[in-house]
Amino acid sequence: MSRRSVLSRLGVTFGLSCFLFAACQHEIPPPEITLVTPLEGEVLTRDGELTFTVLAPEGMLHEITVRVDEYPVRFPAVELKRFGRFRIPLAVLELGEGEHGILVNAVATEDDARSAASAGRLFTVELPPATLENLVISPEMIHQGQPVILDAYFEGTVASAEGEMFDRSFNFYPVESGCWRAFAACRLFAVPGANGLTVTYTDAYERREVEEFVLTVHEGDFASYHIVLSPSVGGKLLETETTERESAMVKDAVKKYSPEQLWESGPFRRPVEGGNITSPFGEKRTFSTGGGESHIGTDFGGLPEGTPVYAAARGRVVFAHEFVIRGNFVCLDHGRGLFTLYNHLSEIAVSEGEMVEAGQRIGNLGQTGVATGPHLHFEARLATWAVDPMTLLAEGLSFE
Numbered sequence: 001m002s003r004r005s006v007l008s009r010l011g012v013t014f015g016l017s018c019f020l021f022a023a024c025q026h027e028i029p030p031p032e033i034t035l036v037t038p039l040e041g042e043v044l045t046r047d048g049e050l051t052f053t054v055l056a057p058e059g060m061l062h063e064i065t066v067r068v069d070e071y072p073v074r075f076p077a078v079e080l081k082r083f084g085r086f087r088i089p090l091a092v093l094e095l096g097e098g099e100h101g102i103l104v105n106a107v108a109t110e111d112d113a114r115s116a117a118s119a120g121r122l123f124t125v126e127l128p129p130a131t132l133e134n135l136v137i138s139p140e141m142i143h144q145g146q147p148v149i150l151d152a153y154f155e156g157t158v159a160s161a162e163g164e165m166f167d168r169s170f171n172f173y174p175v176e177s178g179c180w181r182a183f184a185a186c187r188l189f190a191v192p193g194a195n196g197l198t199v200t201y202t203d204a205y206e207r208r209e210v211e212e213f214v215l216t217v218h219e220g221d222f223a224s225y226h227i228v229l230s231p232s233v234g235g236k237l238l239e240t241e242t243t244e245r246e247s248a249m250v251k252d253a254v255k256k257y258s259p260e261q262l263w264e265s266g267p268f269r270r271p272v273e274g275g276n277i278t279s280p281f282g283e284k285r286t287f288s289t290g291g292g293e294s295h296i297g298t299d300f301g302g303l304p305e306g307t308p309v310y311a312a313a314r315g316r317v318v319f320a321h322e323f324v325i326r327g328n329f330v331c332l333d334h335g336r337g338l339f340t341l342y343n344h345l346s347e348i349a350v351s352e353g354e355m356v357e358a359g360q361r362i363g364n365l366g367q368t369g370v371a372t373g374p375h376l377h378f379e380a381r382l383a384t385w386a387v388d389p390m391t392l393l394a395e396g397l398s399f400e
């Protein structure tokens with residue numbers, strides 16, 4: 001069809017419509033649609049809103065339909081009046097990056113096609129990738145066996161963030177706008193000096209970034225101690241199969257933790273009342289029966305067998321049973337990779353799976369397992385590594 005014939009056909013059609021128009025007794029004027037937001041050509045980098053008004057001059061409004069990129073938008077049932085203002089959320093993640101179009105249609109009466117009006121608009125969604133702007137490591141001086149707080153400050157939307165130190169990974173959790181916090185541990189046996197620290201994060205589009213940092217480790221100030229053991233007690237410690245089996249069970253258990261913070265913010269409670277610390281965390285021990293170890297907990301002694309032992313914080317009981325080395329043993333999951341462990345109890349007062357409150361009695365102090373006398377061996381684990389439990393009692397940790 002030539003250009004001229006198209007035009008002439010349009011002309012004919014136009015003429016015919018005019019004729020029909022004139023034949024109608026009363027013409028229903030189309031509604032007036034005003035698109036307010038987004039602005040024409042606007043670039044959205046975060047969620048926005050489609051807002052528009054519809055005015056029906058004669059109070060007749062049959063239907064409004066909205067399409068975003070040709071897909072009809074579920075439109076809330078509204079009582080259509082002469083004038084209406086409408087809002088529809090625009091979620092940038094659902095829309096995706098690129099150019100998008102909006103088309104609003106309004107019909108005054110379904111009997112007359114000429115009573116329809118429409119308005120359209122184009123806008124663009126841009127989602128810049130998230131970036132890690134700053135990583136704050138606390139405390140300023142990191143010593144062996146100490147909890148480490150990592151605050152990652154991001155620009156843009158982050159979906160998940162994970163860290164890795166000393167071959168163990170840990171999660172970051174959002175604490176406030178743009179800031180994600182992780183509790184990690186400086187390994188007791190970490191080599192003093194520069195150690196690797198990796199932060200991996202994904203944005204809302206699952207775009208993944210890996211960044212390398214350095215964690216400077218300072219040597220802990222740990223005393224040495226020689227322990228005289230009877231051959232039968234010392235023999236048990238040298239049964240490496242038993243020791244390793246118990247350690248592996250505990251290590252496996254502390255990998256599976258509650259993703260929520262179960263403990264209440266603030267310092268942890270001392271697990272016993274009275275007594276004194278008979279052996280601190282990190283002490284380098286040698287045994288009269290041979291071998292040696294570094295003490296990975298804090299011992300509370302100077303207390304009679306049967307002294308109540310309390311949960312240091314709110315948590316869920318992961319273990320509540322007897323081990324060869326640890327004796328009657330309770331392990332509490334406080335969430336987000338933080339655990340406390342209670343060894344050598346004379347009696348266990350809780351069961352596995354139970355939630356306990358801070359200060360709730362979980363058992364009594366004893367000397368079951370491998371112990372030279374009644375005492376509580378109290379441990380803390382963070383990102384699976386043993387950390388000095390006294391730091392939790394002194395300062396506490398919080399994601400709030």
Ligand SMILES: [Zn+2]
Nearest residue numbers: 297298299377
């Ligand atoms: Zn101990």
